[in-house]
Amino acid sequence: MTGSERNGRTARDVDVLIVGAGPAGLAAGAELAAAGVDRVEILEREQQAGGVPRHCHHGGFGAPTGLLARARALARRSADGGGGGMDGPAYARQHVTAALSAGAALRTGVTVTGWAGPRTVDTTGPAGLERITARAVVLATGARERPRSARLIPGTRPAGVYTTGELQQAVHLYGQRIGTRAVVVGDEPVGYAAAGTLRAAGVEVVAVVTDRRASRLRPHGRSPLLTGATVTGLRGRPRLSGVELRHEDGRTTTLSCDTVVLSGDFVPDHELARRGGLVLDPGTRGPAYDAAFRTSRPGVFAAGNVLHAVERAGFAAEEGRAVAVPVLHRLLGTEEPGGRGPSLVVEAPLRWIAPNTAGPDGARPPGDRFLLRAARPLTLPVLAVTQDGRELHRQRSLPSSGPGRSLHLAAGWLDRVDPHGPAVRIAVL
Amino acid sequence: MTHTLTTAGPLPAQDPCDGYDVTVVGAGVVGAAIARELARYPLRIALVDAADDVGSGTSKANTAILHTGFDAVPGSLEARLVREGYALLADYAGETGIPLERVGALLVAWDGDQLATLPGLLDKAVRNGYHAARLIGADELRAREPRLGPGALGALEVPDESIICPWTTPLAYATQAVRAGVHLHLNCRVNSVDQGGDVHTLTTSRGPLRTRHVVNAAGLHADEIDRMLGNDVFTVTPRRGQLIVYDKLARDLVGHILLPVPGPGGKGVLVAPTVFGNVLLGPTAEELDDRTDTASTAEGLRLLREKGRRIVPRLVDEEVTAVYAGLRAATGQEDYRIQEYPALRYVAVGGIRSTGLTASLAIARHVVELLAATGLELTGPRDLPPLTMPGLGEASPRPYLSAALIAGDPAYGSIVCHCEQVTLGEIRDALASTIPPCSVDGLRRRTRARGGRCQGFHCGAAVRALVEEGTAANGDDEEAHR
Ligand SMILES: Cc1cc2nc3c(=O)[nH]c(=O)nc-3n(C[C@H](O)[C@H](O)[C@H](O)COP(=O)(O)OP(=O)(O)OC[C@H]3O[C@@H](n4cnc5c(N)ncnc54)[C@H](O)[C@@H]3O)c2cc1C
Ligand SMILES: Cc1cc2nc3c(=O)[nH]c(=O)nc-3n(C[C@H](O)[C@H](O)[C@H](O)COP(=O)(O)OP(=O)(O)OC[C@H]3O[C@@H](n4cnc5c(N)ncnc54)[C@H](O)[C@@H]3O)c2cc1C
Numbered sequence: 052m053t054g055s056e057r058n059g060r061t062a063r064d065v066d067v068l069i070v071g072a073g074p075a076g077l078a079a080g081a082e083l084a085a086a087g088v089d090r091v092e093i094l095e096r097e098q099q100a101g102g103v104p105r106h107c108h109h110g111g112f113g114a115p116t117g118l119l120a121r122a123r124a125l126a127r128r129s130a131d132g133g134g135g136g137m138d139g140p141a142y143a144r145q146h147v148t149a150a151l152s153a154g155a156a157l158r159t160g161v162t163v164t165g166w167a168g169p170r171t172v173d174t175t176g177p178a179g180l181e182r183i184t185a186r187a188v189v190l191a192t193g194a195r196e197r198p199r200s201a202r203l204i205p206g207t208r209p210a211g212v213y214t215t216g217e218l219q220q221a222v223h224l225y226g227q228r229i230g231t232r233a234v235v236v237g238d239e240p241v242g243y244a245a246a247g248t249l250r251a252a253g254v255e256v257v258a259v260v261t262d263r264r265a266s267r268l269r270p271h272g273r274s275p276l277l278t279g280a281t282v283t284g285l286r287g288r289p290r291l292s293g294v295e296l297r298h299e300d301g302r303t304t305t306l307s308c309d310t311v312v313l314s315g316d317f318v319p320d321h322e323l324a325r326r327g328g329l330v331l332d333p334g335t336r337g338p339a340y341d342a343a344f345r346t347s348r349p350g351v352f353a354a355g356n357v358l359h360a361v362e363r364a365g366f367a368a369e370e371g372r373a374v375a376v377p378v379l380h381r382l383l384g385t386e387e388p389g390g391r392g393p394s395l396v397v398e399a400p401l402r403w404i405a406p407n408t409a410g411p412d413g414a415r416p417p418g419d420r421f422l423l424r425a426a427r428p429l430t431l432p433v434l435a436v437t438q439d440g441r442e443l444h445r446q447r448s449l450p451s452s453g454p455g456r457s458l459h460l461a462a463g464w465l466d467r468v469d470p471h472g473p474a475v476r477i478a479v480l
Numbered sequence: 481m482t483h484t485l486t487t488a489g490p491l492p493a494q495d496p497c498d499g500y501d502v503t504v505v506g507a508g509v510v511g512a513a514i515a516r517e518l519a520r521y522p523l524r525i526a527l528v529d530a531a532d533d534v535g536s537g538t539s540k541a542n543t544a545i546l547h548t549g550f551d552a553v554p555g556s557l558e559a560r561l562v563r564e565g566y567a568l569l570a571d572y573a574g575e576t577g578i579p580l581e582r583v584g585a586l587l588v589a590w591d592g593d594q595l596a597t598l599p600g601l602l603d604k605a606v607r608n609g610y611h612a613a614r615l616i617g618a619d620e621l622r623a624r625e626p627r628l629g630p631g632a633l634g635a636l637e638v639p640d641e642s643i644i645c646p647w648t649t650p651l652a653y654a655t656q657a658v659r660a661g662v663h664l665h666l667n668c669r670v671n672s673v674d675q676g677g678d679v680h681t682l683t684t685s686r687g688p689l690r691t692r693h694v695v696n697a698a699g700l701h702a703d704e705i706d707r708m709l710g711n712d713v714f715t716v717t718p719r720r721g722q723l724i725v726y727d728k729l730a731r732d733l734v735g736h737i738l739l740p741v742p743g744p745g746g747k748g749v750l751v752a753p754t755v756f757g758n759v760l761l762g763p764t765a766e767e768l769d770d771r772t773d774t775a776s777t778a779e780g781l782r783l784l785r786e787k788g789r790r791i792v793p794r795l796v797d798e799e800v801t802a803v804y805a806g807l808r809a810a811t812g813q814e815d816y817r818i819q820e821y822p823a824l825r826y827v828a829v830g831g832i833r834s835t836g837l838t839a840s841l842a843i844a845r846h847v848v849e850l851l852a853a854t855g856l857e858l859t860g861p862r863d864l865p866p867l868t869m870p871g872l873g874e875a876s877p878r879p880y881l882s883a884a885l886i887a888g889d890p891a892y893g894s895i896v897c898h899c900e901q902v903t904l905g906e907i908r909d910a911l912a913s914t915i916p917p918c919s920v921d922g923l924r925r926r927t928r929a930r931g932g933r934c935q936g937f938h939c940g941a942a943v944r945a946l947v948e949e950g951t952a953a954n955g956d957d958e959e960a961h962r
Binding site: 058059060175176177195197198199200203205207216217220221284288318322326 | 772
């Protein structure tokens with residue numbers, strides 16, 4: 052590696068720089084190093100690599116993702132958040148080991164703080180400041196849950212308000228005291244993981260609250276489920292004393308508790324992408340990208356939950372492996388010419404589609420399918436893909452189990468897209 | 481020099497028997513400024529607050545604008561003290577490193593009536609001794625603020641309106657006061673006052689406190705303290721202001737403080753950058769009875785978003801980082817209620833409504849003069865020890881970007897709070913400072929840690945662990961000190 056000092060920054064070059072050592076970044080690093088790329092460097096701002104799974108002490112990681120295997124796993128599922136596979140920390144360790152033994156360089160405690168060029172980033176770490184230029188950059192910065200403020204939940208500002216991520220770290224990484232009676236808001240799988248973590252910390256789970264209708268839901272786990280209820284405020288000072296709810300019929304109640312966990316409602320950690328001027332997709336709020344994980348900037352790729360908050364860890368890792376192929380093409384100079392194809396635009400009640408640009412060369416997404424999210428559960432929706440009024444594809448999709456689960460759309464129509472035409476629209480008929 | 485800061489247990493024994501020369505009740509931005517001004521004199525001074533930290537009442541929850549006072553009521557005490565306070569605090573910020581940015585304000589007219597009001601406001605500015613304001617037309621306005629919503633007709637430009645850090649300011653005052661020998665007693669609520677011959681005895685939640693002179697800077701509770709001294713002059717009614725803080729990624733949408741043209745409903749909702757690199761939308765103005773009700777409401781947030789969408793449409797699509805509310809201390813009079821009572825050796829500092837941050841240093845000077853009129857001897861003033869506060873502002877050099885600092889101490893290269901890029905070194909320094917934080921919130925006001933867009937998803941548990949470790953260590957020190 053070449054090193055030189057400028058403005059107190061050490062300047063260096065690498066072949067591939069990966070930002071974020073979660074499942075996506077680690078898998079990308081392992082794959083690229085194994086493919087023979089010399090200088091693959093993964094940067095992680097936390098002291099430990101592994102990403103979110105580091106603090107998910109429940110099972111269910113690395114479980115098979117096929118439909119049949121998933122159904123079997125579901126049948127075996129333990130009370131809260133099980134589902135076969137290994138626990139998060141074991142999963143994280145496995146990915147770290149794979150990346151290291153393939154020959155990727157992994158540096159923790161180093162934060163990418165900004166850009167200094169199209170494929171040049173600035174970093175801060177205890178060893179000093181650096182400016183690293185790469186032939187290809189992969190953003191794998193993950194996602195986070197929206198906190199109370201971003202959800203605009205009114206009321207007092209008491210202690211005892213968590214997201215699942217903070218709760219899991221507090222309990223599993225720091226052994227901190229939480230509270231005695233908790234309400235979990237959100238019934239996505241992560242909500243049940245939160246309930247499990249609370250119980251592990253000796254906290255009684257008063258209720259899991261969701262604004263979804265009862266009829267659509269299967270009971271899940273050991274926690275009382277309150278459906279059709281919207282959180283309208285938090286009460287208490289200095290400690291939380293209750294969560295105010297409005298029920299579907301207009302009734303209002305207050306659940307008394309000293310802890311509330313706001314789960315789900317994920318948003319990509321897209322700051323670096325946005326600061327770099329990459330085009331973002333208005334639906335996912337992650338960088339706009341095509342089936343080969345190309346963002347709007349040549350040589351800058353993205354993988355994992357920064358693209359579509361949030362899928363399971365196995366899916367993020369799969370994307371990390373898949374991004375290696377287009378990155379290799381870039382390094383070898385066999386990349387298809389740049390320039391983005393038309394964007395893919397969804398119509399309500401669909402919220403987003405990923406990938407969300409058509410790409411210039413008919414590349415297909417992993418599993419040969421797109422992910423779609425809807426604002427509300429849809430029963431056997433018929434999806435139609437059109438460009439300039441011309442129908443490219445029509446398909447019945449399997450029902451999604453809720454706003455936290457994706458619909459799938461086959462990708463076979465991609466090669467019928469006119470690369471110079473207007474946006475491709477995806478609608479529910 | 482040993483500093484005296486106590487947070488628990490009985491107040492230290494007061495010797496001699498007439499106790500302190502002066503006690504300032506309330507360690508908000510106003511009380512802390514007064515204590516600092518008094519610290520120039522060889523006096524025994526106490527600064528007491530019911531809360532566990534300085535500046536944690538109204539002073540922590542405002543719009544953080546350093547006002548020129550262009551729109552004050554000409555001839556009022558407030559107009560004079562805001563004007564003087566602006567100059568004093570701007571200088572002080574320069575000396576101490578309190579984050580301050582002179583971004584300028586634009587009072588935007590959205591309809592014909594508002595446009596017609598602007599020349600009168602320009603005239604008022606002149607009557608207030610402010611001569612740099614000028615009227616600008618729609619085209620120049622749009623060129624200056626391209627993201628402004630459609631329909632803006634023109635504006636009054638006030639180039640000196642500035643944004644400042646509301647947290648560093650009272651902390652700087654109190655730190656300098658404590659270093660100069662002022663005793664700071666926190667968690668110390670004044671419950672009653674017993675007027676003796678030459679000495680008042682304040683009954684506090686931590687026992688009796690004797691003092692010859694009293695300054696009442698109790699903010700929302702100033703009328704209660706006033707009554708404890710036998711007066712019945714004013715009543716504080718809280719006027720709540722709710723605010724929304726938008727993400728740093730929204731900062732480029734706004735260049736100036738965008739003020740509304742004041743109407744019958746008061747000052748109205750503004751959009752302003754913050755020194756932390758965010759964008760602020762607010763405040764509302766709601767008359768309440770409850771002096772503790774700093775809750776936000778669905779209605780308030782809806783109203784703010786509606787107004788915000790008109791001013792800078794793209795703003796309301798950005799992520800929200802924080803929502804908070806502050807309470808202004810209204811007293812039914814359009815001016816401060818600062819009054820000296822020589823017989824009682826007492827000065828009341830009430831009704832410091834919506835400009836107290838700006839006016840704080842001028843209020844302090846004024847109050848110290850009034851104290852002299854109540855018989856306090858002010859001789860032998862000396863310079864205060866110089867002070868440098870940590871550079872919290874987004875525009876000031878941040879440790880995580882300083883190669884030299886990191887080379888000297890790797891802790892400044894170890895980022896703990898990723899959203900605000902706060903390092904282990906800064907957190908450690910805050911926990912070891914003259915007035916250390918005793919909670920995660922207190923640490924946030926000193927370092928920005930945990931105050932960013934993720935609100936703890938990433939760093940919350942780590943920050944809590946550091947605070948718990950740090951306060952435990954401070955607690956040990958305090959035991960040893962006694
Ligand atoms: C609370 C919770 C529970 C979950 N439970 C499950 C489960 O049971 N099963 C399952 O399969 N999935 C689960 N998931 C989802 C799973 O964790 C994610 O799919 C997976 O972690 C995504 O991987 P990633 O690599 O995209 O992102 P992440 O795991 O989020 O990793 C991103 C990494 O990038 C780093 N980073 C970000 N910005 C920078 C920067 N500027 N510089 C340096 N480093 C940076 C971050 O520190 C982080 O380590 C859960 C998620 C959450 C939040
Ligand atoms: C929404 C809003 C926006 C504002 N915007 C601005 C602005 O942009 N610029 C500006 O200059 N000003 C602004 N202000 C005004 C400014 O914040 C206040 O004028 C200022 O903070 C008042 O400071 P204080 O020290 O008087 O009160 P506080 O900060 O409330 O301090 C009073 C202290 O007294 C203590 N106390 C009360 N009772 C007792 C007792 N019995 N015993 C012991 N201690 C007691 C309290 O704990 C408290 O700490 C705004 C105010 C609000 C609410």
